[in-house]
Amino acid sequence: MSAEELFWDLAEPMLTDPAIVRSTMMGLPCLRRDGRFFASVDRRNQALIVKLSEQRVAQLLRDGIGRPFAPAGKVFREWVALTDPDTRLWSDLLTEARAHAAVSAGRED
Template identity: 55%
Template sequence: MARNATRTSPPDPSGGEDPRAWYDELTDDLLYDPAIGRSTMMGYPCIRLAGRFLASYDEKSGRLVVKLPAARVAELVADGTGQEFAPAGKVFREWVALGPAERDRWQTLLAEAVAFARSTLG
């Protein structure tokens, strides 16, 4: 969609970019590492590092979902940056969801998710 200087509607919280396109762009940037690849998780598109899930995209809500240490997830939920990831009502304590309004943090948290996944490799 072209930007119009006379636009009167409120700005798109995703910064004018489709959240899925933003997810794809950010995760494409991670694919330089041969250990990182695309997959699916519970029907959602995701990326893995050496077979371990590290991030996903929730198509229904337009949210990035990343796997981080439980304490970091609790911090992000407590400060309002993220929301618990609870598909079908079950909270995943090492996963946090970030909506399009937080897209300026998506890249940083993807990097944290990669570092966390690397730290769990044997």
């Protein structure tokens, strides 16, 4: 299974929430919640890309789990890329990213 197939398999249950929609971000397939991007998959390097708090991203980088997300050389502090497809980890991080988007929008899950 490709990273994109895994991404959409994990995202499918989230799409039952009317606040969550498929979209594109910088030409990449992604998910939005209430208009805010919270997850994407990079077809070039097969990475899951999620938006989390800066502290959580820093932790994932320190632990060697994620890599900085830096399209065109600019690091996005609230985004992390995970290049090793892992169903459980990706599912957990998609759930975290979805919750982070809700909090950022002033809503709670």
